[in-house]
Ligand code: ADP
């Protein structure tokens with residue numbers, strides 16, 4: 001395997017020294033040149049070298065994404081399904097209950113906006129079996145505040161440079177390019193266009209401390225080039241300044257909002273009592289939401305677990321057994337922890353063999369799952385009452401590891417064992433019953449040291465990476 005060259009490169013001290021004073025400095029020098037800039041911003045974390053990814057696995061993930069777009073969109077409109085799937089969860093988890101409360105209220109009032117825009121990402125790992133083969137297994141589907149695409153788009157250029165600068169010319173030709181941002185922004189642009197009010201804006205709802213601001217700039221540039229007006233507002237600003245008119249049009253600071261694009265609001269900590277009201281206001285409004293509240297709920301871990309039950313995918317793809325088969329092939333074992341016999345069995349199974357499973361609450365953003373003895377600790381505490389329904393149980397994936405170096409502010413340059421997660425981006429726009437856009441938009445590769453069980457770019461564990469096809 002050609003990455004062997006890279007590995008020997010990395011493992012020899014002489015070469016390692018050469019690499020540190022050559023490639024790493026080349027890559028970072030211009031970022032660090034301006035000390036004032038360094039104090040205010042830092043580069044996104046990334047791996048110095050790309051990771052070897054089987055081409056077939058990446059193509060498989062990409063080929064599935066339009067089906068996942070369809071699936072989450074169908075679920076988002078299926079109140080009965082969501083209510084049944086989340087029944088136990090909303091009794092045990094306040095955050096999901098609050099989101100569901102908004103969903104129900106919007107449903108009761110009658111959903112007025114028939115345009116929906118979804119920017120999604122399904123994440124996978126390659127599960128290694130004992131015979132050395134690997135299979136693509138889904139970790140989760142993200143339907144809310146999906147990020148990372150702007151950085152992923154840029155990284156192959158950096159990796160190509162690094163490979164060439166250490167003499168790996170042939171390898172550099174096998175780097176896979178991705179370009180998600182144009183399609184992601186085109187979906188937002190389409191939703192804006194369908195809203196049909198030239199002076200209305202796209203409102204990015206952003207985090208207080210804007211850690212991904214520079215990445216977002218790429219997206220903003222695309223909108224700028226299309227002459228689409230956009231603004232950024234924090235939840236508090238929406239809370240203070242937004243209102244609905246008699247037709248439920250959303251206004252803020254005198255501007256009509258055509259599209260609300262959430263980059264924030266996926267964790268309970270993102271909300272206060274006032275900002276929950278602001279979220280409700282936006283959901284009730286005529287503005288197009290990216291995503292709407294139903295689509296956010298469709299991305300919960302609980303829904304993922306319910307989808308793995310026999311017969312459920314068939315309900316959403318009644319005449320497409322091949323699609324069902326392709327999607328199901330990527331599902332790892334997923335188990336309910338709702339009260340009842342099935343949940344009891346899952347608890348017993350996890351307690352007997354905690355290293356084989358991951359315990360997942362309904363949270364996003366990384367750093368929330370439980371592994372190993374922590375599973376035992378949590379389950380022993382909640383196993384006999386309804387609190388356990390806040391979680392789902394999942395088979396633990398064992399990905400292949402390789403050696404790489406992560407470049408992250410404050411992290412010493414060390415060669416470590418890492419593993420990666422593949423993400424496939426999707427973009428869609430539905431108008432009433434018609435899917436106007438349904439596309440796969442590109443890929444993400446994020447890599448973490450195997451010291452960490454959980455991952456996440458925002459939680460400070462993972463680094464951006466790019467695939468080198470094998
Ligand atoms: P989040 O919404 O917080 O990102 P994920 O389900 O993506 O939650 O899990 C976070 C991280 O935990 C993943 O990026 C992955 O590194 C690890 N992880 C999640 N599920 C599994 C699994 N079944 N096997 C192994 N690792 C997992």
Ligand code: MG
Nearest residue numbers: 123140365366
């Ligand atoms: Mg994740």
